[in-house]
Amino acid sequence: MPDQHPERRVHGAHAAGRPEAAAPSARLDDARARAAHRLARQRRGRALRGTVSIGLVMALSGALFTANARLARGTDARQPQDLAGLQANEDARRERLADQVADLRARVDDLTQQQTDAGLEWQSAGQAFDIASGKLAVTGTGITVSLDDAPADGPRPAGTGPDDLVVHQQDLQAVINALWAGGAEAMALMDQRVISTSAFQCIGNVLSLQGRRYSPPYVVTAVGDPADLLAALDADPAVRAYRSWVDAVGLGWEVGRPAGDLEVPAYDGSVDMRYASVPEGTEILPGLVAGESTATSTQTRRQGTGG
Incomplete structure (x- = not known):
């Protein structure tokens, strides 16, 4: 007749449970290994990105330095670096522009003379006025x-x-x-x-x-x-x-x-008036004398100075 109360196999039970007790430790080691692998991979990635970034910055810096050097050489060839040289360049440029103005003024005079010869009548105010x-x-x-x-x-x-x-x-x-x-x-x-x-x-x-x-x-x-x-x-x-x-x-x-x-020599500058005012007491129009009233004086000055 079977034993109603079999003896518990304590040792067997403990022996069967040992592999289950060892499994968490193995998983922990696995996790640590994977974490170490990811960390190493991330470090290699950061190192690679850093190397690429440094290389890109160096390449751009070299390109900028090269462009700047070429520009500086071109500028040095065109512009002096001292004040006296700059002044001499500006004086030479001004002389060239003055020659161009004189040439354009001569062309305008020629065209005006052609129009006069074509039938337009123009009268000078007199030789004294032209001299003055x-x-x-x-x-x-x-x-x-x-x-x-x-x-x-x-x-x-x-x-x-x-x-x-x-x-x-x-x-x-x-x-x-x-x-x-x-x-x-x-x-x-x-x-x-x-x-x-x-x-x-x-x-x-x-x-x-x-x-x-x-x-x-x-x-x-x-x-x-x-x-x-x-x-x-x-x-x-x-x-x-x-x-x-x-x-x-x-x-x-x-x-x-x-x-x-x-x-x-004849005058070769501009004769356009930029600023002007009418002295008080001057008759501007018949019945209109400068300085008679504040409004008249203000209006006259504005007309003379262009606003």
Whole structure:
């Protein structure tokens, strides 16, 4: 008869359960191996991407450096790197543009003459007007006035500053205004015609006139009666003030009276007015006088200045 209470096989049961108890440890080792493999793969990927990125950056940098070097070589061949060279380039370019303007103006004059010959009637306001406006070159007797900076080794009285040793804008203006007052028919400053709208400026010891720059000595040429012109220079108080500094610090002052005729070129700049105003009391239209009311004055200024 079978045993109702068989003896439990404890040892057998423990022996059968051992493989099940060892399975979690094997899975853990598997997981660690896979994680280590993934980590190694990720590191290789990052290293590869880093290498590719570095290579790409180096290639782009090399291309940029090469392009910059080529551009620099091309720029050096075209543009100087010092201020004097740049100024010389700009002066040369300005001269070329001035020649082009003169050529275009000559073509315009030729076309205008052709239209006149074709039947259009044009009348000049008169030779005196053409001379005063600078349209015509002028040849005749006159004088020349030269102004120059003081020499470096000249006298230096006490209290003398650097500004006292150079020719200023007001010095040139004093000479030109005195010559106009003395009856000059035409005038030139350096190689350019001076008319009523001419404006020049001294920047340091450099003269700027109608887009061109000149260094001293500055030469003013005036066509007119030499005796009247000389008398006007002697009588002008601003000119006398400049000549006192000629004696004090050695500023340049030379007046010439050539035996032959002087030549003053025609004006080659723009004659368009950009800014203008009407003096008070001037009759603009019949019954309309500048300055009679604020509204009239404001409207006149706007019309004169273009807004």
